[in-house]
Amino acid sequence: MQLLHLDSSVLGTASVSRQLSAELVARQRALHPGIRVVSRDLSADPALHLSGAHMAAFQGSATDDATITADLLKGNAYMDELFASDVLVIGAPMYNLSIPTPLKAWIDRIAVAGKTFRYTATGPEGLLKNKKAFIASSRGGVYSAGSPGAAFEHQESYLLGLLAFLGVTDVTVVRAEGLAFSAEAKEAAVARALENIADITV
Numbered sequence: 393m394q395l396l397h398l399d400s401s402v403l404g405t406a407s408v409s410r411q412l413s414a415e416l417v418a419r420q421r422a423l424h425p426g427i428r429v430v431s432r433d434l435s436a437d438p439a440l441h442l443s444g445a446h447m448a449a450f451q452g453s454a455t456d457d458a459t460i461t462a463d464l465l466k467g468n469a470y471m472d473e474l475f476a477s478d479v480l481v482i483g484a485p486m487y488n489l490s491i492p493t494p495l496k497a498w499i500d501r502i503a504v505a506g507k508t509f510r511y512t513a514t515g516p517e518g519l520l521k522n523k524k525a526f527i528a529s530s531r532g533g534v535y536s537a538g539s540p541g542a543a544f545e546h547q548e549s550y551l552l553g554l555l556a557f558l559g560v561t562d563v564t565v566v567r568a569e570g571l572a573f574s575a576e577a578k579e580a581a582v583a584r585a586l587e588n589i590a591d592i593t594v
C-alpha cells in the first residue's frame with residue numbers, strides 16, 4: 393500500500409495545511425502499518441508553468457532545452473507516483489480563492505487524456521480507480537456552504553471536481569478556516585481539524 397503526500401503551502405513550518413497533512417499521514421500510518429509514504433513538497437520544488445515549448449516536447453518534438461527535459465521527467469515521476477499510490481493526502485491552502493500554483497502545476501502534469509481520464513462517446517471518464525484522497529484545507533476566511541463567502545470558494549470545490557473528473561470520488565476534506573480572524577479562532581479551527589483527523593477510521 394502506498395500513500396502520496398503532497399504539500400503546496402509557501403509558509404513552511406508556519407503552515408496550517410502542512411500541519412494537517414502531516415497529521416493525516418500519521419493517521420494513515422497508524423491505521424495501515426507498513427504503508428509506504430512518498431512525499432512531494434511542491435512549493436520547494438515546483439514544476440514549471442506550462443508553456444508552448446513544454447507542450448511541444450511533451451507531444452514528442454525533440455528538445456535540447458535541459459530545463460524542459462528535466463521538467464518532463466518530473467511530470468513523468470508525478471504520474472508514476474500517482475498511479476502507484478492507493479491514498480493521496482493533499483495539503484491545499486486557499487490562495488486567492490483557489491489553490492497554490494505549484495499544486496495546479498502538479499495537476500497540469502497528471503491530468504492527461506488517455507492516462508488519467510479519457511473521452512468516450514458519452515463524455516469523459518476518470519481512469520484513476522480504487523484510490524482514496526484526503527484534502528488538508530486551510531484558509532484565512534470562511535467559505536463553507538451557507539456562509540457569505542461560499543460563492544467565492546474555488547479551492548476545495550475545484551479539487552473535488554478535478555479528483556472526481558479523474559475517477560477519485562472517495563475524498564475526505566479536513567478543513568481549518570477563519571484562520572485570519574483571530575489567534576483564538578485559528579487555535580480553535582486547527583484543534584477541530586485535528587479532532588476530525590483523529591476520528592478517521594479508514
Ligand SMILES: Cc1cc2nc3c(=O)[nH]c(=O)nc-3n(C[C@H](O)[C@H](O)[C@H](O)COP(=O)(O)O)c2cc1C
Pocket residue numbers: 401402403406407408409410485486487488489490530531532533534571572
Ligand atoms: C498568497 C496568499 C493568498 C491567500 N489568499 C487567501 C484567500 O483568497 N482567501 C482566504 O481566506 N485566505 C487567503 N490566504 C490566507 C491563507 O489561506 C491562510 O493563511 C492559510 O492558513 C494558508 O494555509 P497555510 O498555512 O497552509 O499556508 C492567502 C494567503 C496567501 C499566502
